[in-house]
Amino acid sequence: MAEVKKNEEPRIGVFVCHCGTNIAGSIDVKAVMEYARTLPNVIVADDYQYMCSTPGQNKIAEAIAEQKLTGVVVAACSPRLHEPTFRNATKAGGLNPFRFEMANIREQNSWVHMHQPEEATAKAKDAVRIAVAKASLLEDLVPKSVPVEKAAMVVGGGVGGMQAALDLANAGIKTYLVEKSPTIGGRMSQLDKTFPTLDCSQCILTPKMVDVYRNEGIELLTYTEVEAVEGYIGNFDVTLRKKARGVITPAEAEARGIVGGGCTGCGDCVDVCPVIKPNPFELGMAPRKAVYIYHPQVSPLIYTVDFDACVKCGLCVEACGEKKAIDLEMKDELMTVKVGTVVLATGYDIFPIEKKFEWGYKNYDNVITSLEFERLICASGPTGGHLIRPSDGATPKRVAFVLCAGSRDNTGVGKPYCSRFCCMYSLKHAHQIIEKIPGVVPYIFYMDIRSFGKMYEEFYYRIQDEGAKFIRGRVANILEDPVTKNLHVNAEDTLLGRPIDMEVDLVVLAAAIEPSAETEKTRRLFGVSCSQDGWLLEAHPKLNPCGTTTAGVYLAGVCQGPKDIPDTVAQAEGAASAASIPIHRGEVELEPYFAQCMEEKCAGCGLCVNQCPYGALALVEKDGRTVMQVTEAKCKGCGTCGGFCPGGAIWMQHFATPQIVAQIDAFLLGGEQ
């Protein structure tokens, strides 16, 4: 058990923060400070404009030294924000940093009771009293240092995941890049051109895919999913499921003793395969065989057998011949890797826009989504880059782009947030059709054009000059002419203040995005929270946008919230940098909130052992009787055992029973009745 100084007379210092007017605006800080002076064990109380500033922190350190304090209470913001700051100040004063307790009088007081200054002040006094009661019983604790495995994992092989993996590997860290589909590249490989520079997406992405494939520091695990996660920062044991691909690589062939075998990407198997199904990479607009690659630029260039479609006729095995690359009896394999840190880059899916039935997607042939538009306008797409109307194959002359399709939608059907890149790609789409189809007129139905990035506004002006028509108004509904299959777009032009009914040949819905289907499963495996709309929750929206509340797990790209390619790459580099820090330090400190067995009270019943989700507790024989023993390396400090022990024999460090009871008593029995 941690050292508890018996019979030590508690000497507590209380420091109340004004936080400018954030706290002082609704709480009488001076009154709280004066009140603190009347509390038992309080030796000194002070207040300051900003306790977290250098002079504020110095006040704490000086008071500890001068008054020989045994505990420190700061009444300020949330401990989730500044507990580390004030622990450092406590340490600077020569006291163990875990003898610090925080009273939250900002997030859970002054900000939520802005118009009730009296009640807020009374609540702040209670909060200080509760904190002093706990601080009087705090003990010295020493954080536990654990070594960090010199390896990292990136989940998701889109442009964000690829960038994070490259950065980590180039920093000398062995990196596992896990991707569920048979190739890396992600959504970006489905795009034709990128705004505002109009670079061809594949041309800038493919070299990066090759870099990832060739990088010796990266172990590329495509067609692989995360199955289970155990451990904590520095020591994650991740179980991966390598899905049966039905095709072996040259390296695997060598391991099986097939000389010169393995898939070379020749495609002979495709020619003979009798099964045809829609290609999801082309969003179902082109066929593919049961043995397939997504597109010609895939990395790694290894074919995959779709066992859901394969009839196991064996024609492909014959066609492959001596290479013996196809194994139709292949089974999923499980493998476990140990990594120190993890970057999640699980990306996004397109919101199922058919839920907005008034726009008729999937009912009307000539209503398509923007991602389908990308494939149709792409030179390597199903039409060779010729934009056509799906109903009759004609070239459209009037094209309507419906922005905020499902985004910024508070009806409960769509998404309340802005998907952030639809304005810009729709401008790009307008440019592309003007460039390719003589005489075409793009009509852009928008709410607001959000062109916020570098050179984005300039791009917007350029598209205006090129002749795109902008109509400010949300599209109410779209109706199809059953004979011509033309579409009538009904909206209100809010600038002219009149309704319009426009006949067009093709409608492109700039559909909202939502977290990818795997995001929910992955986040639960890694213990990461999500925000209300399902995007993964960062540790702090401004000060720690790449981190999560699970130590050692970081976020890159759209899985954290909608962002465009430059922002995704930037965040990926940030996440890679954050993920490399613990690895390069070589060790991390864990908060010492461990369970301890008070052996004199332990009856050895073993009920706690089953409560622990981590298997950290065990019964052992000691001095002729059975007692419980904690393995600190496995204990994560939840305290579930401590909440259950019938004998009160478990001491939860920093959240010990006497400390919590003192808090309850201080609130209910202390103060004015």
Added chain:
Amino acid sequence: MADENWKPKIIAIICNWCSYAGADLAGGARIQYPPDIRAIRVMCTGRIDPLFILKAFQDGADGVLVSGCHFGDCHYLEGNFKAAKRMFLLKSVLKNIGLDDKRLRMTFVSASEGAKWGSVMTDVIKTINELGPSPLKEFAR
């Protein structure tokens, strides 16, 4: 006890990862709610010994709120399940000793549900105001 100046004393024991973060988010969003609840932070609702809650009622608390992560979201995998089981047990204990079990509430508020935290606060305080002072109050101390 028809004390017109009576204000409920309600204690909330909440987990660090979800509900405490949700409460902080309510602050960031300046969601206003009544000020009659005092919160104590634990790492996980699994830490909450039923005796803590009985102690609070013994000390004269008018209500107790326990709030953790949604099922399946627990930072420690299953602490909230275990806490919920204990709360069911406790509710029947409270009924047996003649205390209205509505004085004990368990809720599940995630780190992103600031608005929900505000409505939970408002609702708990409303419930306790309707129930009036705890009959155990006069025995406190």
